[in-house]
Amino acid sequence: MSILIDKNTRVLVQGITGKSGSLQTKAMLDAGTQIVAGVTPGKGGQEVFGIPVYNYVAEAKRAHDFEAVICFVPPKVAKDSCFEAIDAGIRLLVLTTEEIAMHDVVEIIAYAKAHGTTLIGPGCAGVIIPGVCKVGAHPVRFFQKGKVGIVSKSGALSYEIGKTLSDNQIGQSGVVAIGGGPLWGFTQRDAVALYEQDPDTEVIVLLGEIGGGSEEATAAYIKQNVKKPVVSLIVGRNAPTGKSLGHAGAIVSGNVGTAATKIATLQDAGVHVVKNPVELVEMIQRLLKKEG
Amino acid sequence: MRRFGIPVPASQLLVCADAPAPMDYPFVLKAQVMTGGRGKAGGVKVCRNEAEYRENAEKILHMEIKGHPVHGLLAEQMMQAQQEFYISITLQGVATPTLIVSRMGGMDIEQVSKDHPEEILKLELDPFTRLKAYQKKQIAEQLGVADREDLYALLEKLQTAFFDGGAMLVEINPLGLVDGKLVAMDSKFVIDDHDAAMAPVREELTADRAGLYRYREPEKEKTTITYVPLAGNVGMISDGAGTGMLTLDLLHDAGLQVASFCELGGMTSPEVMYRAMELTLQGHPEIEAVIVVLVGGFNRMDNMATGLTQYCREHQVTIPVFCRMCGTKQEEGIEIMQENGLPVFNVLTQTVAATAQAVKEG
CATH class of the missing domain: 3.40.50.261 (Succinyl-CoA synthetase domains)
Known part of the structure; x- marks a missing residue:
């Protein structure tokens, strides 16, 4: 037992092909996290450290099961990415992006709340269960x-x-x-x-x-x-x-x-x-x- | 406010004390200054005739309010309100957009909420539905206004200004009832710097200020760095806000005076570290030591060591630099530091102790 995540938590990474997205994906894999898929619009079909990349979260959802999403996208597209993740019916969303416009943050928080998704962030390092896994930096x-x-x-x-x-x-x-x-x-x-x-x-x-x-x-x-x-x-x-x-x-x-x-x-x-x-x-x- | 269709008194901006009277008497002169509390400081005066106008204009234009010079005057048509209300929508100090309304306008709302909590109505707003019909009714009842349609129209404009204007705060205080209609007699608008919605307005205002008020916005740092000058002889740099604040506390507890707080922000490059040293040291001969506290997550220590050692080499830094370095790529970073003869620490409290000893021994 642990809080928020455990060894069975399956994770999708948004912004997986980006600089911090790919670096952190590697670190999470090394920490024992089960990463099942990644999303970067326009990069569908690629692989990052053996993880398949999709254009949309819904597309990844048809091929994989996951409960959690960690988001590494730039501030201007963060709101839409979060809506997309929440629409996939996930339990946990870790939003690492900083400097998101305040009204976008307001909408992301309200949307997550209305859909029963636990949102950690924005601008956060996320969560680690030492010796088990981490969804974060x-x-x-x-x-x-x-x-x-x-x-x-x-x-x-x-x-x-x-x-x-x-x-x-x-x-x-x-x-x-x-x-x-x-x-x-x-x-x-x-x-x-x-x-x-x-x-x-x-x-x-x-x-x-x-x-x-x-x-x-x-x-x-x-x-x-x-x-x-x-x-x-x-x-x-x-x-x-x-x-x-x-x-x-x-x-x-x-x-x-x-x-x-x-x-x-x-x-x-x-x-x-x-x-x-x-x-x-x-x-x-x-x-x-x-x-x- | 005018941009969003909210009724405001007729007004005109003045930048010198000898301009002809801008409108019929009586009018109010308001100091244009980059701080609040101008009324209490004497920066708002009623002018009923030429003599009062000349005297007040001269006086206010030469005032300093809380250390800020007055850049201009706003002349506003004087209005007699039958009643004065308070209304705002805020994101400051609250978890969700909150509308605050009160019948007791024209005074400090913090004070009203302390002395007369029953006079304050607070409503949380959902960003997707915005104000609901029942909430508008609650507001009308709290204020006791007769013309509900006029109030509802104002509420609509106010929430549009807040949500679509990327505002952290829109506040009308007082919201006057003048001849049965609501008028924003004084207002405040705080814009979120990260919001794109008001970017053109922000640019326009900045240009206006530069042209009219002899006022220039302080130059914005183009990197992710947060640099806050303090007063002391120890420069401090960190790669996290929380660790920076902790280090600041530890330095103070060790009896040191900190000259500056400098936080690098996010995933940073050697250039950002170099810039942080520049901000900390250039033009600050009073600094006797620098403490650099790094605990890399997103941040790579090899990059930090490269930027830091490059600065020290190029500027032949002779004052001691105490660096705590650990986290992502720490082995590589420590190697670069050692090649350049710069000491590296592993434990924060020991780094602070070494800094304190060096400064006290002079």
Whole structure:
């Protein structure tokens, strides 16, 4: 058991012939992911690492069964590609594309929701179940199998913390990077809810950042619904007000979205808030000892 | 607003204080400035006669509001509203498009929502159906307007402006009831930079500003780099926003002052890394050390090492550069770094500690 994906998940790659699409397809195959088909309009009939390429998702659907799609297409065509993937009746869509127009994102999220497709992203690194497979960009070398479930907005931060934990012999049951926002299909709260139900997960790590109110919403959910220990690191404590540091969602305006509010709300929900990776490792070691 | 057919008062733009009165008195002079809160700062004044017009125009044109110079004046026909409402559709700080409406217009909506939450109606909009008939009815009841057809026509135009205009925010505050009809007496429009819909309008506005207001948009970085100048003596570069913010926190906690935040973005090339060093160091003699934090997923370490070492070689960089390098193609990247005599770290906290030691020892 694991969250979102497992060894039986069959995946189609949109934009498989592109630069990052093909690179990531290779990395996913190496990680043990079952990739059954790829799509790039106009490139039907080709092969990428032995994976057949089709012009349309529906065309691939006639020849293969798949539950998940990962999308590496450019921002201008992302909306249509997502509609096409969702129309194929998939369960999971991982949208890695960044800088999609906000109103396109609004429509993609609404369409996925109406059709019962879980949408991770946009602008996300996706999900890895260490030692099993991944539908995303996480470099396998940073992760090892274990009992800690991580959710992060930032991809790089999830690699950083995965690596830090692995360096300290703490394995992970799953690592999800949901994107820098400010709009998300799959939220931090959704990830925490899945980890709470996941028998492989003993400790949940919430990697948050300044800006918006999603950490606060997650804290409210944790307070009511989560029994497993949650450890949180909020980055951007020293960021200047009113400026975005690379993530559109990470912007503090007035008193909304400050690290101080987030930390206080999380602590009030019983979350163990740590200040740096060293404290994070110590806290998880202590909690795992207690749980084990 | 006018572009989308929303009724606004007659207005004219002025760029000097000695222009003849643009319309009959009374009218309102509004500072044209790239920030909010101009009313509170004295940037909005009523002119009832020539003397008031001259005095106000002179004063406002020479104002600075929150550090931003005033670039021009908008003269707007004064209107007497029987009632003032608030209405907006926003994507800022919400998970889905949200329409906010209140009978208490003309004031700060944040304050109204704190003091009189019952006076605020919030409705979530589906991008495919847009406003539904029952939602329009709810809005009419919340505002208590007599002429519902006039309101419904305005709602239609407002949501067209929002959805088709690629807006992050359209806000009318106050929305005045003047002789029984709704008029946008003041409004705000925030456009999404990534949306193609308003690109021509954006270009037009930029050209107008450059020509009329002596205002120039700051030059946009053409790469995927996010560069934010701060104040300090340590330059910071990262290949992820989250790790950049974490590094910034760790440097602060180590007692260092960070000069700049520089995030490379996505799948980057040697040229982008080179450019990041350029942005960080050129024209910044105050910088005593650079920390580069790389944890490549999409990003290849051989590319990063190539760009970084090339910059250091060509510019004979003598200040210490502390680089943490791991991830995709890390072996190749580390080799390039070592060939060029640049130290490489593996653990972030150790990289920060080494940077702190170097800066403190001077």
